[in-house]
Amino acid sequence: MTVEPLILFLLPLLTAMLLWLGGLDYRKARAVSLIVAGIMTVVAAWMIVLADTNHRWVHFVGEWPAPFGITWVVDRLSALFAFIQAVLLLGAMGMLRADTHGETVSVRSYPLMFVLSFGLMGASFTGDIFNLFVMFEIVLITSYALIQIPGTQRSLKAGFANVVINVIAAAFFFVGVGILYGACGSVNMADLAVRVNTADPALVLAGSSMVVVAFAIKAGVVPFAVFWLPSTYPTFTGPVAAFFGGMLTKLGVYALIRTAPILLVPTGLDRILLWAGAAAALVGVLMAFAQYELRRLLSFHIVSQVGYMVAALSLSTSAGIAAAIFFALHNILVKSSLYFAADELERFNGSRDLRRMNWYRSDRVLALLFCIAAFSIAGVPPLSGFFGKLSVFQAVYAEGAIGPLALLVIASFFTLASMVKIWNFAFQETPENPRPDDTGELRPAARLLPLGLIAAVSVAMGIGAGWMGRYTRAASIQVLDTGGASREVILPGAEQRPPPKARLLEHH
Amino acid sequence: MSLILAISAFLTTAAGVYLLMDRSYFRVVLGVGFIGHATNLIVIAAGRWKPEPPIVDLSVPAARMADPLPHALLLTAIVISMAVGLYLLALIVANLRFTGQVSVEPAPESDDGAGAEEIAGELSGQGLEQARKGITP
Numbered sequence: 001m002t003v004e005p006l007i008l009f010l011l012p013l014l015t016a017m018l019l020w021l022g023g024l025d026y027r028k029a030r031a032v033s034l035i036v037a038g039i040m041t042v043v044a045a046w047m048i049v050l051a052d053t054n055h056r057w058v059h060f061v062g063e064w065p066a067p068f069g070i071t072w073v074v075d076r077l078s079a080l081f082a083f084i085q086a087v088l089l090l091g092a093m094g095m096l097r098a099d100t101h102g103e104t105v106s107v108r109s110y111p112l113m114f115v116l117s118f119g120l121m122g123a124s125f126t127g128d129i130f131n132l133f134v135m136f137e138i139v140l141i142t143s144y145a146l147i148q149i150p151g152t153q154r155s156l157k158a159g160f161a162n163v164v165i166n167v168i169a170a171a172f173f174f175v176g177v178g179i180l181y182g183a184c185g186s187v188n189m190a191d192l193a194v195r196v197n198t199a200d201p202a203l204v205l206a207g208s209s210m211v212v213v214a215f216a217i218k219a220g221v222v223p224f225a226v227f228w229l230p231s232t233y234p235t236f237t238g239p240v241a242a243f244f245g246g247m248l249t250k251l252g253v254y255a256l257i258r259t260a261p262i263l264l265v266p267t268g269l270d271r272i273l274l275w276a277g278a279a280a281a282l283v284g285v286l287m288a289f290a291q292y293e294l295r296r297l298l299s300f301h302i303v304s305q306v307g308y309m310v311a312a313l314s315l316s317t318s319a320g321i322a323a324a325i326f327f328a329l330h331n332i333l334v335k336s337s338l339y340f341a342a343d344e345l346e347r348f349n350g351s352r353d354l355r356r357m358n359w360y361r362s363d364r365v366l367a368l369l370f371c372i373a374a375f376s377i378a379g380v381p382p383l384s385g386f387f388g389k390l391s392v393f394q395a396v397y398a399e400g401a402i403g404p405l406a407l408l409v410i411a412s413f414f415t416l417a418s419m420v421k422i423w424n425f426a427f428q429e430t431p432e433n434p435r436p437d438d439t440g441e442l443r444p445a446a447r448l449l450p451l452g453l454i455a456a457v458s459v460a461m462g463i464g465a466g467w468m469g470r471y472t473r474a475a476s477i478q479v480l481d482t483g484g485a486s487r488e489v490i491l492p493g494a495e496q497r498p499p500p501k502a503r504l505l506e507h508h
Numbered sequence: 509m510s511l512i513l514a515i516s517a518f519l520t521t522a523a524g525v526y527l528l529m530d531r532s533y534f535r536v537v538l539g540v541g542f543i544g545h546a547t548n549l550i551v552i553a554a555g556r557w558k559p560e561p562p563i564v565d566l567s568v569p570a571a572r573m574a575d576p577l578p579h580a581l582l583l584t585a586i587v588i589s590m591a592v593g594l595y596l597l598a599l600i601v602a603n604l605r606f607t608g609q610v611s612v613e614p615a616p617e618s619d620d621g622a623g624a625e626e627i628a629g630e631l632s633g634q635g636l637e638q639a640r641k642g643i644t645p
Contacts, residue, residue: 156602177581178550179554181578
């Protein structure tokens with residue numbers, strides 16, 4: 001593996017520039033976007049195979065050895081997230097079409113989606129906690145712009161709240177990184193993971209808890225984000241909302257997984273997160289169940305699903321982190337499928353309210369694809385959701401955390417119930433929702449091809465759950481192996497250097 | 509020096525949080541700016557503040573030199589917070605054009621969210637206003 005991460009990292013940025021500066025019309029912009037997203041998907045799939053070794057791919061920017069320079073590190077976890085992002089980008093580009101969302105909206109969204117993808121790829125590959133902050137900022141600033149593309153008053157209002165809450169999260173992140181640097185004398189994650197164990201525990205706890213709060217706000221963990229996330233996501237253009245609903249909160253989860261050995265394990269914050277995650281799972285799904293606006297319902301669902309991942313990863317065991325990775329990957333695909341289906345339903349019903357939807361306006365292919373996603377998220381056996389939930393439950397049970405386990409199981413029941421609710425309102429013929437005389441217009445099933453692709457990857461994850469389970473387990477062992485990371489990334493001898501104050505004094 | 513930094517960071521954060529609570533959008537933007545500055549002060553303090561610039565000069569003892577890394581981090585954060593502040597101001601202007609107001613008005617929360625009108629507005633990319641005028645793409 002030499003150029004693959006660089007392709008995934010730089011290609012979206014160059015494409016975004018081309019789309020902005022090239023002045024391409026809708027057709028050309030769409031063709032370029034689809035081709036580039038396709039190339040990224042293939043490269044990322046190949047990278048999953050290449051990353052399946054115990055050696056991390058490390059790139060030292062400007063040949064400066066770590067921890068003095070910036071590093072890019074690719075391991076199994078990064079490769080998995082890069083692939084899932086690329087698939088989702090391809091799906092979202094495919095679903096964002098002029099005939100359903102308008103030409104202006106599409107042409108304005110394509111380059112921004114590529115900048116977003118650049119930020120996400122950068123966040124997956126960086127080996128440096130400050131670069132993680134910068135990549136988060138790139139993702140967030142793009143999201144500020146994307147949320148305004150529909151140009152409605154509602155998006156303005158949600159956009160303002162979104163910016164303010166994320167600026168506060170960024171402030172927490174930045175202060176946390178600053179304090180960790182002050183305590184440990186490094187911002188390189190492989191280096192930090194070793195040095196937190198010898199640094200001043202009070203300072204490390206202060207820094208870590210700030211960074212964890214920032215990640216928790218971004219991931220939508222219950223005490224922090226239950227009020228901003230569900231009012232923000234429904235205002236995006238449909239396919240963009242699907243990308244966000246699938247990917248953006250999982251970026252916070254990815255960051256928590258990546259930094260678990262640095263921030264959670266040495267400080268004991270993981271015990272708090274376990275309960276926060278389990279509570280999020282239940283609170284989120286109960287609030288979702290009360291909604292009638294389709295995308296708001298799905299947004300509260302995100303809060304619930306993130307709860308499962310946070311509960312699993314906060315166990316800090318290799319089984320727990322493997323379960324969190326598996327569940328996150330499954331959920332990214334399935335959640336965005338549900339959003340895509342919701343967008344189609346909203347467009348053809350001319351309303352966002354479930355109570356105004358009518359079953360005859362949705363066609364069979366859409367119903368089938370919705371069904372796959374809904375069964376998967378509820379955890380019906382042959383699909384990926386079953387294995388995701390099973391591994392989360394097993395990991396939580398293995399740690400003897402019976403209270404959180406009970407909350408997760410109850411939440412799981414309401415997940416199924418809320419899917420049935422959507423089905424009853426949008427797809428089912430009922431006495432209140434009778435068959436009309438006209439059958440409505442027929443729409444070509446080919447428009448759902450990108451959604452079909454995402455559903456297919458999700459089904460493949462369920463069928464190949466054995467392979468995926470082995471891979472995510474290996475990825476989790478790699479994440480927790482801080483000694484190995486330090487050996488591979490850090491300049492030999494540099495990990496022994498004293499913390500900053502002592503280093504400055506020795507020249508005196 | 510650390511004490512002065514700590515007290516000023518505390519005061520700046522307090523001012524920022526107070527301004528964030530206000531209904532006026534402008535005050536919220538000011539509050540965001542204050543919080544940004546407060547984080548910069550905290551990071552300077554956490555990076556062990558020293559009086560001399562970190563330029564190799566044998567007449568200056570190394571113990572008096574500042575650590576350059578927190579300053580480099582700050583530079584990035586300052587640029588980001590300035591850009592975000594400008595973007596927020598642009599949002600305020602857009603909101604002013606839509607509603608003629610620069611403060612948070614109590615929004616009528618309805619269960620059905622946006623109706624067909626708004627979905628039609630999104631189609632044009634020009635928003636609700638155009639949809640109300642009956643212009644369809």
